[in-house]
Amino acid sequence: MSAESTVELRSAASPPTAPSPAERRSAAEIGRTPAGPRDLPPLRPQPQVPAPEETDTVLRTGLRVIAVRRPGVPMVEARLRIPFSGEDAERPTHAAVAEVLASTVLSGTTRRSRVSLDDDLAGVGGEIGFSVDPERLAAAGHALADGLPTLLDVIADVLTGATYPDEEVARERERLAERIQVASAQPSVIARRALQRHRYGDHPVTREMPDVADVAAVTRDDLLVMHRRHVVPRGSVLVLVGDLEPDAAVAAADAALAAWDTPGDAGLLPPLPELHGSELLLVDRPGAVQSQLRLSAAAVPRTDPRYPALQLANLAFGGYFSSRLVENLREDKGYTYHASSSLEFDPYGAALLVETDCASEVTAPALLEMRYELGRAAVVPPDAAELESARRYAVGSLLISMNTQAGLASTLAGLAGVGLDPEWVREHPQRLEAVTLEQVHAAAAEFLAPSRFTGVVVADAATTAESLRALGGIRIP
Amino acid sequence: MSTAPTSAPPEQRQRLTLDNGLRVLLAPDRTNPVVGVAVHVDVGFRSEPEGRTGFAHLFEHLMFQGSESLEKLAHFRHVQGSGGVFNGSTHQDYTDYFEILPAGALERGLFLEADRLRAPKLTEDNLRNQIDVVKEEIRLNVLNRPYGGFPWILLPPVLYSTFANAHNGYGDFTDLETSTLDDAAAFFDAYYAPGNAVLTVVGDFDPDDAAGLVSRHFGDIPARPVPARPSFGEPAPDGERLESVVDAHAPLPALAMGYRLPDPGTDLAGYLAHAVLGSLLTDGEAARLTQRLVYGDGLVTDVSASAGLMGAPLDARDPDTFTITAVHPDTVDPRQVVDAVDAEVLVLGERGPDPEELRRVTARWAGALHREHDRLMNRMLALGSAELLHGRAELSDELPAAIAAVTPEAVAAAADALRPDARALLVLTPGASA
Numbered sequence: 001m002s003a004e005s006t007v008e009l010r011s012a013a014s015p016p017t018a019p020s021p022a023e024r025r026s027a028a029e030i031g032r033t034p035a036g037p038r039d040l041p042p043l044r045p046q047p048q049v050p051a052p053e054e055t056d057t058v059l060r061t062g063l064r065v066i067a068v069r070r071p072g073v074p075m076v077e078a079r080l081r082i083p084f085s086g087e088d089a090e091r092p093t094h095a096a097v098a099e100v101l102a103s104t105v106l107s108g109t110t111r112r113s114r115v116s117l118d119d120d121l122a123g124v125g126g127e128i129g130f131s132v133d134p135e136r137l138a139a140a141g142h143a144l145a146d147g148l149p150t151l152l153d154v155i156a157d158v159l160t161g162a163t164y165p166d167e168e169v170a171r172e173r174e175r176l177a178e179r180i181q182v183a184s185a186q187p188s189v190i191a192r193r194a195l196q197r198h199r200y201g202d203h204p205v206t207r208e209m210p211d212v213a214d215v216a217a218v219t220r221d222d223l224l225v226m227h228r229r230h231v232v233p234r235g236s237v238l239v240l241v242g243d244l245e246p247d248a249a250v251a252a253a254d255a256a257l258a259a260w261d262t263p264g265d266a267g268l269l270p271p272l273p274e275l276h277g278s279e280l281l282l283v284d285r286p287g288a289v290q291s292q293l294r295l296s297a298a299a300v301p302r303t304d305p306r307y308p309a310l311q312l313a314n315l316a317f318g319g320y321f322s323s324r325l326v327e328n329l330r331e332d333k334g335y336t337y338h339a340s341s342s343l344e345f346d347p348y349g350a351a352l353l354v355e356t357d358c359a360s361e362v363t364a365p366a367l368l369e370m371r372y373e374l375g376r377a378a379v380v381p382p383d384a385a386e387l388e389s390a391r392r393y394a395v396g397s398l399l400i401s402m403n404t405q406a407g408l409a410s411t412l413a414g415l416a417g418v419g420l421d422p423e424w425v426r427e428h429p430q431r432l433e434a435v436t437l438e439q440v441h442a443a444a445a446e447f448l449a450p451s452r453f454t455g456v457v458v459a460d461a462a463t464t465a466e467s468l469r470a471l472g473g474i475r476i477p
Numbered sequence: 478m479s480t481a482p483t484s485a486p487p488e489q490r491q492r493l494t495l496d497n498g499l500r501v502l503l504a505p506d507r508t509n510p511v512v513g514v515a516v517h518v519d520v521g522f523r524s525e526p527e528g529r530t531g532f533a534h535l536f537e538h539l540m541f542q543g544s545e546s547l548e549k550l551a552h553f554r555h556v557q558g559s560g561g562v563f564n565g566s567t568h569q570d571y572t573d574y575f576e577i578l579p580a581g582a583l584e585r586g587l588f589l590e591a592d593r594l595r596a597p598k599l600t601e602d603n604l605r606n607q608i609d610v611v612k613e614e615i616r617l618n619v620l621n622r623p624y625g626g627f628p629w630i631l632l633p634p635v636l637y638s639t640f641a642n643a644h645n646g647y648g649d650f651t652d653l654e655t656s657t658l659d660d661a662a663a664f665f666d667a668y669y670a671p672g673n674a675v676l677t678v679v680g681d682f683d684p685d686d687a688a689g690l691v692s693r694h695f696g697d698i699p700a701r702p703v704p705a706r707p708s709f710g711e712p713a714p715d716g717e718r719l720e721s722v723v724d725a726h727a728p729l730p731a732l733a734m735g736y737r738l739p740d741p742g743t744d745l746a747g748y749l750a751h752a753v754l755g756s757l758l759t760d761g762e763a764a765r766l767t768q769r770l771v772y773g774d775g776l777v778t779d780v781s782a783s784a785g786l787m788g789a790p791l792d793a794r795d796p797d798t799f800t801i802t803a804v805h806p807d808t809v810d811p812r813q814v815v816d817a818v819d820a821e822v823l824v825l826g827e828r829g830p831d832p833e834e835l836r837r838v839t840a841r842w843a844g845a846l847h848r849e850h851d852r853l854m855n856r857m858l859a860l861g862s863a864e865l866l867h868g869r870a871e872l873s874d875e876l877p878a879a880i881a882a883v884t885p886e887a888v889a890a891a892a893d894a895l896r897p898d899a900r901a902l903l904v905l906t907p908g909a910s911a
Contacts, residue, residue: 025662025666026659027658027659027661030596030597030662030666031596031597032545032596033545033595033596037545038545038592041584041588043581043585044581044582044584045581046510046581047510047581048510049509072508072509073847073848073851074847075848114762115762118761118762121841122761122763122838125840125841125842125844125847127844144840178729178804178806181728181729182729184728185726185727187621289616290617290621321553321563322550322553322554322558330610331606332606334605334613335613336610337610338617357617388558392559393557393561394560396579396582397562399511404848404852406848407852
């Protein structure tokens with residue numbers, strides 16, 4: 001490598017002298033050329049994506065395995081998804097035990113220590129991590145393609161033989177407590193907790209992060225009991241994507257995971273309470289320089305015939321950068337760096353989530369604009385140009401997001417978690433192309449009306465309460 | 478270990494230099510119907526003048542606000558309305574602008590980048606609006622969050638003495654607020670000459686077709702003088718420089734240790750040995766510092782070591798920073814952590830890593846690089862920044878092999894170079910939480 005070659009290239013092609021300050025161009029001069037504005041080139045026809053080789057089957061143990069061939073780089077991605085709720089999740093300590101389980105499941109097995117689990121994966125260029133939320137326990141891993149047997153062996157070893165050694169559990173409890181303490185200070189986490197409580201009360205879905213005290217009380221026995229009861233193959237799904245042969249990969253998974261045959265069904269999340277429009281709640285964060293605004297309303301899942309129109313209506317409203325919400329709050333008003341509206345899915349349905357963070361002094365104005373844009377979406381819905389832009393974005397970003405082994409594996413595992421097959425995602429572009437302007441208008445009027453929303457504002461009450469009270473529709477404690 | 482080639486054999490790449498000096502790298506990959514367009518400009522926050530901290534980044538925002546053929550917001554609308562994604566980012570030594578698009582939108586992507594490189598619309602309204610947006614970005618990422626700017630903003634003023642290397646690249650609010658339209662015009666004319674940039678095109682295209690499109694859209698941008706690139710070199714610290722900061726939002730104390738890295742332009746092997754050293758110290762359960770500090774004596778809750786101030790190796794020219802950061806309980810004195818790190822580094826310097834330990838680290842690194850390059854956007858940005866900073870896009874392809882070739886002796890030498898008498902220590906203590 002040499003920096004000199006760069007310099008030669010540059011000097012060879014460039015005029016030698018710099019202009020004096022007096023000759024410098026003004027901003028206005030920089031912005032025009034003699035030729036004037038030019039026309040945007042048209043899009044060319046888009047090549048189609050061929051369907052990949054794929055196997056989707058349920059093993060004797062009840063584990064569903066989806067294997068997709070996606071060469072490109074010599075790697076393989078694995079995603080395991082185990083529904084991790086059920087009746088037990090009603091117990092307040094469930095979240096704490098589940099969280100400690102996810103962070104100690106790799107602490108050692110009957111065959112491997114914590115370090116040798118990690119060393120064996122490193123030897124094949126691999127890694128694995130477990131995470132848990134109120135809905136599922138998930139493992140995400142990868143390895144060099146010829147390390148697939150090692151990756152599967154490590155996964156099987158952990159699923160069938162995790163030992164949760166006392167000293168490792170004790171240490172992880174402490175680390176976890178510290179991490180929860182760190183995370184609890186994040187404004188985004190404070191806002192998320194407040195929103196979950198405000199819209200879902202005491203439902204298990206709200207317990208995204210356990211209490212420090214509950215974590216401290218978790219014992220090795222709790223973990224072994226939960227592992228036996230909840231870490232089960234029936235109802236779970238394993239997705240393998242990469243430089244692999246699908247049938248051979250499924251056979252390898254079947255062989256490696258044969259011993260993971262714990263009886264019982266994986267625990268599904270109980271149905272969520274229905275969302276209704278209601279007053280927002282102001283949550284005081286004294287001294288905060290920035291406020292978090294989180295609004296939410298009921299929506300419909302991907303299986304609903306109205307879903308494609310809702311997806312496009314939501315994009316036009318606030319689902320991407322070129323949306324009304326972002327153009328208003330960020331580009332026109334400069335209130336925020338980030339504003340968005342997205343759909344959150346659970347096994348039964350979906351919710352709209354409209355969010356932004358803004359400086360304390362513009363909290364009420366930002367809320368006013370959010371409500372204004374929701375109202376406008378409902379009564380002055382997107383026009384044909386807005387729809388076409390949203391449609392191209394939805395189709396293109398789906399294509400791009402599935403363009404990596406990791407992106408495809410995560411997408412397929414997420415869809416499998418709500419009962420959808422890989423075909424759904426392949427057929428979705430056609431559904432989006434078929435949506436009419438009338439359907440988008442109907443979806444916007446039905447789902448984006450401001451009266452359907454509830455939510456929270458996390459802000460310094462001392463400086464924001466008065467103007468929020470003036471706006472109304474918000475409870476000031 | 479697998480040696481299967483990736484889908485874009487480097488020999489299919491083409492380089493062009495347009496008459497106006499723009500360097501062009503074409504890297505076809507026909508496996509998926511997606512393309513990427515990136516412009517890397519040879520100016521980063523190290524080049525901004527005193528009194529104008531944060532200007533390189535503010536200017537990056539302005540480049541999205543419209544150009545001669547594109548009204549404000551049109552850039553976003555055209556990229557997203559073509560089904561694509563876009564972004565830009567400001568680094569120490571370069572600024573990048575890019576789109577990933579469905580293959581049918583290649584010409585549109587080139588048009589959008591060419592239009593703003595030729596004639597951006599810099600207006601007073603957009604400047605004021607983007608100053609507000611940038612201030613919000615800083616509030617979000619620095620002022621209103623625990624460990625905001627730790628260590629990338631807070632450590633450089635301890636390790637470095639010159640303004641270029643030490644100042645805050647996000648900028649002070651006063652500097653941002655007093656920025657003018659004339660500053661923006663002067664900055665554009667000085668640094669955004671076509672001869673000061675690299676255009677990278679990747680993905681599903683025919684190289685001859687793409688070369689024609691590049692020339693059609695970028696060819697008539699007039700050549701302008703290319704600024705002389707200053708050296709940002711300065712002497713290494715001649716002692717241990719210590720500073721403390723209070724973080725109103727942090728729940729636990731933290732510390733950062735900063736060292737100078739070898740110049741990747743003259744000692745690439747030494748630089749990469751430091752990168753591997755970082756992995757040996759803190760990547761994975763078996764890593765030296767993780768074993769000793771997290772699992773051994775419980776001195777820290779998290780520890781991380783890496784080559785490159787922004788966390789990625791080879792992302793800047795010399796001088797750049799090797800950092801070790803740790804978050805620890807308030808019952809632990811920061812000096813205990815520092816002493817334990819020094820002791821472990823001393824052992825590595827004396828005995829070097831075990832060859833099998835080193836093989837595992839480099840195998841994992843190869844896996845991580847393959848994964849990163851599976852994403853077209855990452856592959857494009859790595860090629861473009863390597864071409865701009867180091868004059869060789871190939872560096873990005875060669876990295877797995879170069880990392881695998883790092884010897885135990887080179888790692889030991891890198892550990893020896895982490896000298897307690899030539900480093901920065903930044904101690905962060907939690908303040909009253911806001």
